[in-house]
Amino acid sequence: xxxxxxxxxxxxxxxxxxxxxxxxxxxxxxxxxxxxxxxxxxxxxxxxxxxxxxxxxxxxxxxxxxxxxxxxxxxxxxxxxxxxxxxxxxxxxxxxxxxxxxxxxxxxxxxxxxxxxxxx
Numbered sequence: 001x002x003x004x005x006x007x008x009x010x011x012x013x014x015x016x017x018x019x020x021x022x023x024x025x026x027x028x029x030x031x032x033x034x035x036x037x038x039x040x041x042x043x044x045x046x047x048x049x050x051x052x053x054x055x056x057x058x059x060x061x062x063x064x065x066x067x068x069x070x071x072x073x074x075x076x077x078x079x080x081x082x083x084x085x086x087x088x089x090x091x092x093x094x095x096x097x098x099x100x101x102x103x104x105x106x107x108x109x110x111x112x113x114x115x116x117x118x119x120x
Contacts, residue, residue, distance in 0.1 A: 027081060030077070031078065031082070033077075034074045034075075034077035034078045034081060035074075035078065037070070037073070037074035037077070038071060038074045038075060038078070041067055041070040041071045041074060042071065044070070045064065045067040045068065045071065048060055048063050048064050049064075096116045097116075099115050099116040100114055100115050102115070
């Protein structure tokens with residue numbers, strides 16, 4: 001196979017915006033909106049934590065509460081779109097972490113080995 005420049009590969013492989021729009025349904029547009037919202041709010045939360053951890057500023061608790069609330073909003077929107085309950089989400093997380101951390105004991109080794117992902 002001949003050499004291809006990265007920009008050429010992107011040009012031929014990237015789905016064109018008009019095709020993306022054509023394929024969107026109201027449901028997938030809503031889901032995209034909610035997922036983009038999660039990403040944006042997670043970035044804002046990260047920035048608040050960065051200021052405390054890196055710049056040694058006091059944590060802005062009110063801002064963290066605001067960003068967590070915004071994350072809850074968008075996450076609930078995703079759950080509603082996909083018909084997933086909050087309880088279902090939490091139970092799946094509990095099940096996963098019980099497998100990953102046997103006896104509910106944290107270790108760096110268990111975190112790295114991720115037993116819940118074995119066989120994937």
